Amino acid sequence: MSGTVCLWLRRDLSTRFTSIRAARSERLRFFNPFHLFRQDMNWLEHEPLSADVVVVGGGGAGLRAAYEAAAQGASTILVLKGRLTRSGATAFGVAELAGFSVPDGAVDPLDSPDVHFADIMRVGQGCNDERLVRILVDEAISAAHDLERWGIQFVMDPNTGKPLVAMGDFASRPRNRKIYHHGKPITEVLAQEIAKLGVVVLEHNAVLGLLKSDAGIEGVLCADENGVVREVRAGATVLATGGAGQLFERSLMPPDITGDGYAWGYRNGAKLVNMEFMQAGFGTVRPSLNIVLPWYWALLPRFTDRDGQDILDGVLPPDVEAAHAMKTKVKHYPFSTSDASRWLEIAAKRAIDEQRVPDSGSFLLDLRNVDQTLLPPGGDLSVMWPISKDWMKRKRMDVDAQPLEIGLFGHSINGGMVINDDCETTVPNLLAVGETAGGPYGADRLGGNMLLTCQVFGRRAGRRAAELGMSRRGLALRTERPELRHLALGGGSEDVREVKRRVRAAMSQHVLIIRSAKSLDSASQELGAIRESVLADRFRIDTPAQAVEMNEAWNLLDVGEIMVAAASIRRETRGSHFRSDFPQTDSEWDCPVQVELRGDRPNARKAPFAPR
Missing domain, CATH: 1.20.58.100 (Fumarate reductase/succinate dehydrogenase flavoprotein-like, C-terminal domain)
Known part of the structure; x- marks a missing residue:
């Protein structure tokens, strides 16, 4: 394959089978000895594809892993449910800005990788893998340089003419560079880079499960929306399928984030860690979906039900005032019991449970007539607030004209599959990266660390997958398809x-x-x-x-x-x-809790990370 051509296999790939399906459906119906599918459905099987590496998931982590694998000379296939740069969590337009942690002391000379490390370990509260955290902070600056080399534009501070650097969730020092439109620019530039390297991209293909042999995982079984099924066989398989935000009725994740990688790994013997820890918080309900970013609370908005009743009434402990809970919330978006901001989400959930709100489970956050002097002039909040207002207007939400209708949303998972330094799971030939992997985070997670994690460990996963996949070329192993x-x-x-x-x-x-x-x-x-x-x-x-x-x-x-x-x-x-x-x-x-499959049930136990 040419090194400058990217093969795009889109949804129209299977149109050539239309006449075959009509004329020969009985003979070409998909069948396998394990009776994986209903036998009266006209599934068609395409010839298998083979590569050194298959990456599942087209977000920031998956794209970086595919790029690195191909850059090492490995033949690489990328499989994703939707369209490249339009599906997955990284490109999802759920916020006007995304953070990318860079501990280079650009704004605060007291910041450094060591301080970043201490922050992550502090908020992880004993549940992080220390070795993975060390890798993350030590390679953060080079990951940021990669983005700049590829042309990623960070938000500029109009007061200084330099990149805007803000305080991230739970951080002790400002180190968060800001990127417009969440992480979409990262996916766009990496899509261009993998095209130059000849990565084969299968769009609109849903992976049904993993292929396996006695030696470990051997690739994936996937199907497109027209019923064309294919095996993608590979020496190394990288799962970068994101988290499981769709576990909840309201989610700040796109519809394709359904816990796939966790489930496939779990069924094949992988250990998972920190799965009880997740990010949840407030988002807008209508007319558009958007995160209620933490700096909104700095303006001390009214937080009420539809009848004007304050949601916090009767919920706050005697020693906590509403203004204190809101000002504390400015420090982080996700729900956390680590400070007084917890009472905002707890009060909202109790109001839902007590049926004090409509069936929609929504509340009103009124930012009209707030005191904007509460935002220190020249500070990062005063720069980001007008950006937020403009973004919300474009999504048909004018915060100066009407209250925001908000609700409680599930978001990210802090845990995932247990991995080593090179993203290998406890299952041979299976790697995990991004939100699909566990260890870098614990009880809470620093803001700006997920996009960073995708790049740091995406690079490591891709390089290790290439090494592993190329070393296994030519092996003739009997593979089994997943039980479905x-x-x-x-x-x-x-x-x-x-x-x-x-x-x-x-x-x-x-x-x-x-x-x-x-x-x-x-x-x-x-x-x-x-x-x-x-x-x-x-x-x-x-x-x-x-x-x-x-x-x-x-x-x-x-x-x-x-x-x-x-x-x-x-x-x-x-x-x-x-x-x-x-x-x-x-x-x-x-310490962390690990979960693995025992029989047909999850078995959970205390399991501290082993020292390395």
Whole structure:
């Protein structure tokens, strides 16, 4: 393949099969000895593709891994559900600005990689992998230089003419460079770079599961929306599928972030860590989706239900004032029990549980007539506030004219698969990167670290995958396809979309923000009942799109059970994990929780990271 040509395999790839499907559907119907699919569906199998490396996921981490693998000379295939630069979490336009942590002391000479390291370990509260954190901070500056070399434009401070550097969530020093339109510019520039290296890109292909042999993982099985199934065989497989934001009824993640990588790794023996820790917080409900960024709270807006009743009334402890909770919230977006800002999300969740708000579960955040002198002139907040207002106007939300309608949203997962320094999981030939991997974060996560993590560990994952994949060239191994018993059914009458809806309802009611033994037990029972309803063949699968929908729902079921298992065993409150029945932090839990599959259930246990 030419080194300057990128092969794009889009949704129209399978149109050449249309006449074949009509004339020879019986003979070409997809079939395998394990009866993975309903046998009356016209699945068609395409010839397998082979490469040294296959990367699943087209966000910042996946693109960086694909770039690095190809740059090392490895033949590389990138598989993603949607379109490049338009799908996945990195390119999702959920915020006007994204942060990228660079501990170079550009604004604060007291900042350094060592200070950055101390910040991450402090907010991780004993649950980080120290070695991975050290790698992250030591390679952060070079990762930023890579972005600048590729032409990424950081937001400039009009007062200094230099890049704007802000304080990130939970940070002790300002080190957050800002990028317009979240991380989309990163995906756009990396898409150009992988094209130059000849990476094969399969768009609109949903991975159904992993291929495996006695030697480990051997690639993936994927299907497009027209029912064309193919194996992508590779010496090394990199999962960069993001988190599981779609576990919740409201999510600040795009629809394709359904916990796929977690579920595939879990079923194939991978260990997962810190899955009870997640980011949740406020976002706008309508007319458009957007994060309620932390500096909004610096203006002390009114926070009420539709009847004008203050959401915080009767919830705050006697020693906490509303203004203090809001000013503390300026320090970080996500919910955290580490300070008084916790009462904002706790009050909102209690109002929902007590049915004090409409069925939509929304509140009003009124920024009209706020005192803008609360934003220090010349500071980073005063620079970012007009950018935020302009962005919101473009999304049909004028904060000067009407209150924002906001709700509680699930967002990122702080955990993932256990990895080593080069992103290898506990399963041979399987690597994980970005939000799919665990270890760099713990109970809370510094703002600006996720885009950074995707670049630092994407580089490491791609290089190690290339080395591993090229070393395994020519091996003739007998591979097995994944067990997909949930797709062998589909003869029922209920809408397959109901599976996701029920999972989200259970997780939102029982696991989001406020947790207890009672709520977690309810979540476990409801998720188990949903799984039984799928296996009882109650849902209808007639099309490839419905099969993919069911596969995503099945992945969410697994990830929901993993999260519930981890949250149940952690009988304390720490960071983003709030147990109303164990409201204090317990030093006995200054360590991560690992989860792995035992039989057909998740097994959770304390498991400190091994010293390296």
